[in-house]
Amino acid sequence: MWRLGAGLIGLCLMLAGCATTIEPDHLRICRDVLPALHPEGTALRETRQMPVEGVPFTVRIDYLAREPGRLQQVRYLVCQFAGGGNDAGRFELAALLTDAGPVSEVKRTIIQRWWLGDAAALAEASRQRQAQTIARVPMAVAYGAQQVANGLVPAALYGLLASAYALVYGLLGRINLAFGEIAVAGAYAALGMVAATSAALGLPLGLALATLLGSLTAACFGLAVARGLITPLLGASGGRSGQTVLVATIGLAVALSEGLRIIHGSSARWAPPVGSEPIPLMRAGEFVTTVTANQLAVFALASLAAISLLLVMRFSRFGRAWRAFADDPGMAALSGIDAGRLVALTFALAGAAAGLAGTAHALHFGSAHFALGTVFGLKALTAAILGGIGSLPGALLGGIALGLAETLWSGYLPIQWRDVAVFSALVLIIVIRPQGLFSPDRRPV
Known part of the structure; x- marks a missing residue:
């Protein structure tokens, strides 16, 4: 586990991503x-x-x-x-x-x-x-509130995508490193829907359809990965080889990224910025703390999705089957649980969560790019490890912690050292508490 985390950290340190939006x-x-x-x-x-x-x-x-x-x-x-x-x-x-x-x-x-x-x-x-x-407050309060507002979107996006890793690892003890690219596939689908429908149907309905299509597209990708790659590999290896799945999903991530580049081109796809006008909250002298409707909408959507996901896993028949299989696959099979169907549904649900994260990212920043998946996926995996990989609540909390930590570092400390500090802290967590900060065991869901 610690070797995997250290390897991912080294790769993350060599990567960077950026997005340009319309002012x-x-x-x-x-x-x-x-x-x-x-x-x-x-x-x-x-x-x-x-x-x-x-x-x-x-x-x-x-x-x-x-x-x-x-x-x-x-x-x-x-x-x-x-x-x-x-x-x-x-x-x-x-x-x-x-x-x-x-x-x-x-x-x-x-x-x-x-x-x-x-x-x-x-x-x-x-x-x-x-x-x-608006109210007048001390500068420290206004500036701190601004950094927290800036961290809402990264926290929501990391948490959503981290939940996809937690769903799969909690069930199988395996990591699918292609979730970042699956999220980008959902983002491209969403932007295409916005472009196709917003003029004829209006922007609100176009955005709703785009969100639905982005999640559905990524869910189909997740289902295809389960049926075409994961299930055959687990059957061929007797379910024992995690390295086989890891290497296969790395290859899948590269293939998906290149496929998206060929289909959509090397340039970023753009969408109109929605709800980007600043809303003032408080002020300290000339400094005004603001938030945008876009930020609030993304955070609300992610929160609703996270709550729905937790409820499904806790109270639905699927959630009970998931917990039973995660605890004892053999006994679950004897109890009549179809392992192949359960794995497929888990990957589809994880894909939908990844697609929603990718869609929210595209609609917030106004762009999608084929190379986004690598950085986005690895940072979300970092959040999942931080919260206790295999724990759905831990993944969501890890995403919030990582998003806020990145934003606060950018606001108070030299930004060029931000990723170094975040991933160095992660190394210490993996060494000292490999089960993560928020998880007492591997499968608390």
């Missing part, structure tokens, strides 16, 4: 530009928003325009800004490009100065109005 100010200003490019009375409907790869501080909006007396046309607008983040240049249009060609500098200046007005002043005035209605 809310850029998207808002670019949306405000659209009516200025068409006659009064034009009906506009957005179909997609995305950054422009390789061009910083740029957003592209694809939309449908029906001008008075004309047929509906497919159009696009690309807005490039002079800066991003907290720079004042994030409000300044550096260039505008439409499907008809670039917008002239004179027209762009007119749009910037007279159509949009002073975007920076308007945004700051809006923030000041909101800030007047």
Whole structure:
């Protein structure tokens, strides 16, 4: 166990991942530009928003325009800004490009100065109005609350994906290292559903269908892995060789990752940022603690899924069969439990949890990339080991602990040492308490 953990830690230290999203100010200003490019009375409907790869501080909006007396046309607008983040240049249009060609500098200046007005002043005035209605607290409280808010999403995502590892290991004592790639497959399916349905059905219904499709797709992958790989390997080895399953799932992870790259391309797939406007909670001087509706929705969805999963495992017939097989496979078989069916259902349920984690990741950060699965999966496995691999409650608590620890380290200490500290602490836990921090034994579910 400790050798496996040390090997995973070494691999994690060599990996890094990043995701670029559309900045809310850029998207808002670019949306405000659209009516200025068409006659009064034009009906506009957005179909997609995305950054422009390789061009910083740029957003592209694809939309449908029906001008008075004309047929509906497919159009696009690309807005490039002079800066991003907290720079004042994030409000300044550096260039505008439409499907008809670039917008002239004179027209762009007119749009910037007279159509949009002073975007920076308007945004700051809006923030000041909101800030007047919130409580004032000491800086330490406001800053600490901001870090906790920032840690909600990582904690939820790690916990969900860690539960997939716990379900399989708790039943079979085996690790499936392809869960990260299965999560990414669900993320791609979800983004495809958003792109296909949000314009016709509306964004709320599109997001609901995307979440359902992402989980269902990953569940199908999990079922296929169980039927096509795990069950034959366990039968061939008499159920004894964990290394065989480990090596096979490493190969499966590589194959799935490469398959996703071939199908979806090497570039990231983008989705519009949803609910990314900051909601002020408290303030300390000029510092305002904020949270977004997106963060709250992801955490609420993950919490609901975790509670549902715990209830299923505790009170359902499937949960009872799972616990019986985990305790004594031979006696479970004599009691009439179909081992093959139970393994398949466990992998399908674990796949659905992984797919939900991947979908939530894609819809929160607005992107999916084929290489995300390796880093995402290994960090979730770290959370599962931290909580006691094989323990479902421990995996969920391990995800929360890891997500908050990463965020707090990033907020208070040098970020370049964050992963080193997290995985070094994990090494100590594996050596001192290999069953994990939150699990008294291997199978407490």
